[in-house]
Amino acid sequence: MAAYDADSSAGGDLAYDPNFVPDSVKTFVVHLYRQIRDKNVYEIHQMYEGSFNRLTDRMFRESPWPTAEAVAPYVDGDHVFCLLYREMWFRHVYARLTPTPKQRVESWDNYCSLFGVVLHGVVNMQLPNQWLWDMVDEFVYQFQSYCQYRAKLKNKTEEELQLLRNFDQAWNVYGVLNYLQALVEKSNIIQILEREKEGLEQFTVDNGYDYQGGSNVLKMLGYYSMIGLLRVHCLLGDYRTGLKYMAPIDLSQQGVYTNVIGSHISTIYHYGFANLMLRRYGDAIREFNKMLLYILKYKQYHQKSPQYDQILKKNEQMYALLAVCLSLCPQQKLVDENVSTQLKEKYNDKMTKMQRYDDEASTVYDELFSYGCPKFITPSAPVLDEPLTNYNQEAYRLQLKMFLFEVKQQQLLAGIRSFLKIYSTITVTKLAQFMDVDEATLRTILMTYKHKMHSTDNDGKIVSNADIDFYVDDDTVHVVEAKPTKRFGDYFLRQILKFEEMISELEKVQLD
């Protein structure tokens, strides 16, 4: 790896010397290396989450850590350790500084080497799930960042353009997707999850760790790559394929994906967003609601975590998306009371506006969608001849346009809803009069309501998302009273398991 230019370092009084290794860093890497060799996952986690961040805060707020070459002598020059260290090194640069174009490319090379080693099946470490999740999450994030970076061509220097020309394979979309897919396949994670359903595997129970002296790295990278694939496909606008990658994981239950809060949030956020774009509003509302409730209850425990800001940001985004979903599909009963209160605090006015379906409503939909949506990307390589433009907003503009078009198509449905709430029967003629349209138009509006409120699931079955329903008999509309649905089965199952757990705990207690 080339030495860094002086200008690539951040400012500060002391010039950054990439080869200077302070004593605390020496101790850190020696310790971390030993813990990894001894497979002490708990210790590794403490060092990874705790020590690394403390040292960063103390000494590396504005400059990179020492290079991997500089620390290599202290860890026997271990190749894999250096790859892991470098991955953390680049992640730090992205988080606290701004990566140079060269660093972006070098980070890609590092991921290729790291994943290459893992895919070869020669890694026998056990690493904390948090670390493995961060790796996949960061990989996708840096890809997204690079696509945004290279789509802004207007103010690029000749040097930067030359770099883009020379390293056109870096962060190539096929490469990214193929690595993620290779990790899923090589790890056999889909088969493992299948076999778990038949009780032949302990994957979830063991939280992905291997208690037989093996390694959890490939398995967990494969698992997290499924979520990575969901995320990348959302960024490209292919929601259906993204959701297909999540099929092996049962999102109605706790699972390994819920054990690291970052992976939990990322999964539900993208799953919910994909469902929103697929018009499966009910599913989106349910999942956002569960996630927001969880964050409400448990966010205090993550206040010291380096991910806290991210957690809060995603929390706010999900409230915005939930507001959008509920305006398109008013299913208030799907939302927990506490979440509902928070939602009203943040978006009561805006939701009222959105449900009016006029031009002002469109502006609000635009605002909330733009705030809540992921940072879409254009995957194709930039065209580097004149004239150079910035096209990093194109992907976002397309998705926004399609979404607003959908909203417009549903514009007249709010009017229908308000009348159906009041009447149990009404003739087509009368309803048309109230809505100030002719009869033929009213009939089309009724059919549009039915079509938009019924989505097709993956198996082609029609599922109703309708809050208010009706049927038409010749020229009379009969409104159907919605029956509140009580989920007894689920409730009993949960309580049975909970009590069983409590009983076995109690049985363990010995009275002296």
Added chain:
Amino acid sequence: MAKEAQQQVSYTVEELVAVNPYNPDILADLENYVNEQVSSQKYSLDANLCLLRLYQCEPERMSPPIVARILIKALMAMPAQDFSLCLFLIPEQVQSEEQFKTLIVLSHYLETARFRLFWDEVAKNRSLLESVPGFQQAIEAYAVHVLSLTYQKVPRAVLAEAINKEGLALDQFLEYHVANSGWAIEKSQGHSQLIVLPPNEFNHPELKKNASDSVSYEHVTRIFPVLS
């Protein structure tokens, strides 16, 4: 030898999409597959999305006629949302080309159940749509689906407009469905025909199963150790 090669191609396309979709080399196979879907009245959304993604990554290789065919096939898949799923992957500049604007308008009319406007527009664009066999029937099926969600009894005129049939053609259509799909015909108060559509959970609310309270088999198995 030739037969072997032919078998290999169609077996490979679906497999490739499942196993190795991020591979620009399969682009030609996927394009051929689109044409195959059109001529043999098959349909594969996953293969078509795969192709659209490849076009997204390599816009110079995009073929507008192929994209048009994909979109028409997607339109025929309604009420499934395939058309918008495809549009999410097609850049704005491409969408603003004439033939795509037309298809988007057609989709808009279908999404908002404006059947008269839809069929009028179809009449103006016969050449574009007639190249895909089965188009007419597919849209008729969608129209019937939307009517079945909405109506217990639908007036003849409404049905006629939805499926673009009148007079004898409409009578034949009705005869067929009375014989095969459980339809019935009544006389309404104004002496015109009322078509009684077969009951389903959407137009007959009493048939709606409280599905949300059913417990899946997998979840029940979790308490087997407790029960034993």
